[in-house]
Amino acid sequence: MSPRPKFALDITTIIEAAGEIADQYGMQEVTLANLAKKLGIRPPSLYNHFDGLTGLRKKLAIYGIDKLYRRMADAAIGVSGTNAVIAVSQAYVNFARFHPGIYEATLLAPDPEDVEVQEAGAKIVDLTVRILQAYQLEGDHALHAVRGLRSILHGFSSLEQKGGFKMALDLDESLVIIIQAFLAGIGDGQ
Amino acid sequence: MSPRPKFALDITTIIEAAGEIADQYGMQEVTLANLAKKLGIRPPSLYNHFDGLTGLRKKLAIYGIDKLYRRMADAAIGVSGTNAVIAVSQAYVNFARFHPGIYEATLLAPDPEDVEVQEAGAKIVDLTVRILQAYQLEGDHALHAVRGLRSILHGFSSLEQKGGFKMALDLDESLVIIIQAFLAGIGDGQ
């Protein structure tokens, strides 16, 4: 492939390829060398599309956060109350299950303070706030509850992914029971 | 330093040095090059003490899990019931706060299925089981509750470390409220 080929790669194709490598082999295999090989170009050519490995990780993180948000938002359609929280929670852990590498990328943003990364993440926080509004928590309690739900979802997904749950006990059942317990508890606390 | 110096390094010194690098600069800076520099030796010499970067990560993971376990076990002395769970939880998140790199290492074991890594982690699970026994959960409910508590602790610590909690709201207060809600909920569910 000589300079300026007929069909230049676009950034979406590249990020999707990176996501496939991540899901199949893990984020540690998302290298410029591997990505270039998969795309049939040479590593330095990638610098025309993003700013090095750091830039790639940032783009992949945002791509993943957006994708996760869409799954959660979809799951929230047409449900409310406890059902909504459970549906969104299941969407979250399923995303982490079926896209382990992309989920990993989500947490590996080079700079979590980056504006674009923040904005992507804020949508998920907002969604969580909204589905917890049904519980009519007062003041700070709503914010504490959001932190709790996010902790459960991330912790559960992360531990499941890292093989942290060894017992022969249904994982989906665990999740529902955990969420129900938490929701019952934050209701009581009022 | 020529071959066979008077005072050879021992593995504990080496792992502690690696832990310091991790806590100060993050796990991505725990390289054989950086570790050798800190110890005043050349990178290949490290192969006399562990099996390459993979071996170092495994040893550091076990070192971290043991250290975390001791903090949790200490916190569990002389307390029971909800107080015990809260004390242990605070010990957990404080460990992650003051040893962010070592906590990170804890999750970066090259092979989570490794026997030694499993055994180290099992002690934490056992401790969690024991402090939840006060709640007299029946059968599988106890196991689901353990998964829930671990998810909260890991998720909370991980999100806090990655700057996931942006709101100006006291973190320690959040943790206590979250734990109390969860405990109240698993009691109800019986």
Place this chain on the structure above:
DNA sequence: CATTTTAACTAATGATGTTAGTTAAAGCAA
């Protein structure tokens, strides 16, 4: 049609992990 832009390329550099083989001091046994 001439110019500019673009997205690929080659070549080279520095950092890393790793292996192989070497060496000299410590440890130990006769």
Place this chain on the structure above:
DNA sequence: TTGCTTTAACTAACATCATTAGTTAAAATG
């Protein structure tokens, strides 16, 4: 003490990686 073995350092070399600089030719633009 003497002599052998073990050990923990070393140098040298290599492969892989990210990255930079400079080049090129085709597409895009006027």
